[in-house]
Amino acid sequence: MMQFRTKEEQVADFLREGIISGRYPRGTRLKQQEIATLLNTSITPVREALKLLAAEGYVLGDSYRGATVAPFDIEASSEVLSLRILLETQLVKGAAERVTGEDITELRILASEFASAFEAGDNEAARAANYRFHHRMFEVAAMPQTLHFVQILWARYPFDLINRLKGRVSRAAEEHDEMLAALIAGDSAAAMLATRQHIEAGFNELRQSVARDAVAAPAATDRTEK
Secondary structure, three states, X not given: OOOOOOHHHHHHHHHHXXXXXXXXXXXXXXXXXXXXXXXXXXXXXXXXXXXHHHHHOOEEEEOOOEXXXXXXXXXXXXXXXXXXXXXXXXHHHHHHHHOOHHHHHHHHXXXXXXXXXXXXXXXXXXXXXXXXXXXXXXXXOOOHHHHHHHHHHHHOOOHHHXXXXXXXXXXXXXXXXXXXXXXHXXXXXXXXXXXXXXXXXXXXXXXXXXXXXXXXXXXXXXXXXX
């Protein structure tokens, strides 16, 4: 069963999803009145949500004068990767031990939304559905402190860059199916392994892409100068 959330928590989760999905790109200024109007709420929960996100590292700046989406720090990614694996495998282990038929139905719907958005070519919607799938799966574990720390790590992780890689969303959908199958079977070891492989696959693909770009850049410069 999902826990009750305050308005500021609901706004914060909406913005987390928006930042991770790329709806609010890095460096974007978040305007309180626009967000309040979009969500049909007052300024107060938006302001408080931005304070939460600033504490977690999703945004920078003063919540009264304005906040901007925090830039990506590639130097911190390897450390964040290790911490994500450590904490998220524990969350999925807890989820495998507590998951109900109702939870499975909800996760299947979220996984289907992710795949459908990809097939429709709506990558932003796919990234948003990806966030909802992982967040809901980890909620099942009933380990709110661990989930809180994971959300802080997500603020520092390049989901938007990873999910733009060619074919990555399709591969991620297949990886979600493996995680979900392990949960349905109640196999915590398989669920932990599938989660670890899922996290590592995305990061390794990004690292390979960055390496290719680094090699290509000097070559392009040489051709321009000749």
